Amino acid sequence: MSYNDIAKKIIENEDELNKLQKKINLQEFKILTLKTGEFLKNEELKKINEKDLKIEEKEKKEKKENDDFLQKIYNQSSKLNSSFSQSQDVFSAQAQKVEKIEVEKLKVEEKTEKIEVKIGDLSTNSNLNQSDKQKLFDELEKDILNLKLVVEKLKKENLDLKKELELILEKEKLNAEKSGLKKENQSVKDKIEALKNKTQNTKKEFESDTKNLKNFDKNQEKENIKSKTIRDDIKFLRDLSMADVQNKTLDNFSKDIGNLKAFKATGFDLKSIVNYAQDFDDFLQKEVEKAEKMANVKNKITYDNNMKER
Incomplete structure (x- = not known):
């Protein structure tokens, strides 16, 4: 079916x-x-x-x-x-x-x-x-x-x-979008590698290409570390039972959840988050990352407004 x-x-x-x-x-x-x-x-x-x-x-x-x-x-x-x-x-x-x-x-x-x-x-x-x-x-x-x-x-x-x-x-x-991003990342790496091979006879250009590649890998590594941190939190939440979270909130697990603010910013209650972690973990990760970005934007706007008032 x-x-x-x-x-x-x-x-x-x-x-x-x-x-x-x-x-x-x-x-x-x-x-x-x-x-x-x-x-x-x-x-x-x-x-x-x-x-x-x-x-x-x-x-x-x-x-x-x-x-x-x-x-x-x-x-x-x-x-x-x-x-x-x-x-x-x-x-x-x-x-x-x-x-x-x-x-x-x-x-x-x-x-x-x-x-x-x-x-x-x-x-x-x-x-x-x-x-x-x-x-x-x-x-x-x-x-x-x-x-x-x-x-x-x-x-x-x-x-x-x-x-x-x-x-x-x-x-x-979300899985399709994730797959598309992976292909785009691989395409960028392939282009950088081709550019490096093409300009290998020019030391200056070669060094510039190498630096670009390192910066790309460094940024990619940061994204992976960030994703891993949220993923680790989701793994912890996935192992919780409904009995574990009865009459509790996210704050009760503040020592165990590294990205507590990001999870709270989604607006989901603890039971919903545990359910999503168990059945729709990729969806939950996407929502947490999106909520974290929105929170960062709001903080930046607040900071800029405070600076203007001074």
Whole structure:
């Protein structure tokens, strides 16, 4: 199952769960009608209609969002030539979650069919005494309530899965950018080496080229050291469990985190940072580096303003 296939399945599940939600609302209406022995009052009908209208309004909004979501995935996967760096295990896990939701959704559909049969029995079987009818009504109301809860739970799981896929997509973009930077760096090194070979007969030019190469390597080494420091912090955070960070903040680990200010500048709380460190470490590193740069710019602006005031 490809990335696009998983995304399409999520949207399909979302649409079908909305339909199930409306079907359950209709069954609830039928049960209330049978139980009262008469058509519901206008106020009660209005409440049921409002539920369906809210679902329909949400569906219209979700359709636009889903179209944008699918287009975004299609465009990004096309740019990456569908060559994602994620391991097969990651895609298998996402596919399994989609299939699990589909299985649970089918179970709900089966239960709604059984409820429909019970409703039919209540409406056509005149031999049922009041006690049997009340028992059936109690069972149906309980079934309806349970199905509502299950559908809400499945919709939440489906939404969470969509967010997970968007995070994976973001990670893929970062990996692609990282790969592009590596190629650019290698290209620069190759050009410097070619220039050095071309001008080796001129001592002055050769020394200048050598100096440029050393400066390049020195700057590259500084970037690597900086990256390693943040990477070391991420490795430390990755090994923390949710129990370790319960009711704690980043300040509680100030002795262990070298780039504490940079991590705090991201605006993420400790639990989110630990989750990202465990599942989306490259994404977290990018965010920390970006936050650190923004903090440095703000400090520079503050310093310049203070100097002007003096």
